[in-house]
Amino acid sequence: MPEFMDVHRGMVGITEEGLKEAHDADLAIQDDEAVVFKQAWADPTLGIVYCLSEAPSREAVQRIHARAGHPADEIHEVPLSV
Template identity: 45%
Template sequence: MPLFMDVHESMPEGATAADVAGAHAEDVKIQDQYGVNYRSYWVDETNGKIFCLVEAPDAETAARVHREAHGLEADRIFPVVEGG
C-alpha cells in the first residue's frame, strides 16, 4: 500500500503533544473504515509542527480520516518510500 508523510505546518493555538496523541487516537478509531493505517506521528512543539506517517490507498483518503476524526487536516502530504 502507498505510504505518505503528512505535514501540519502549525498546531492549533495552545495545543500540546498530549493533544496530538488524542487526535492520533481518533484517527486510529476510524482508519479501518477507509483502509488506512496511521503508523506513527512526531510533534515539534517548539516550531508547532506535526508529522504523520500513514499507509493509505491515496493522499485524499488519508486526509479524509484526519478530517472526519478530528478536523485537523495536513497542509501538505508527500508520497514517501520507507528506507532501511
C-alpha cells in the same frame, strides 16, 4: 500499500496529550478508508506535526484527517525508504 508522510502546521504549543488525542481520533476511524496510521511526531515550538501512514491514496489520508478535525496541510507519498 503506499506510505505517506503528512504535515500539519499551526499547532504551536501542542502537548504530548494533544498529539495522542489527535492520533487516537485518526486511529478510531482509519479503517473506514483502509488507512493505517503508524506514527506521529510533533514540534510544539514550530507548531508542526508529522504523521506516517500506509493508505491506498493521499486522498484517503486527507479524508480521515479532515473527519478527525485536523486536515493535513501537505501529504507526500514516500516511495523509497531504507
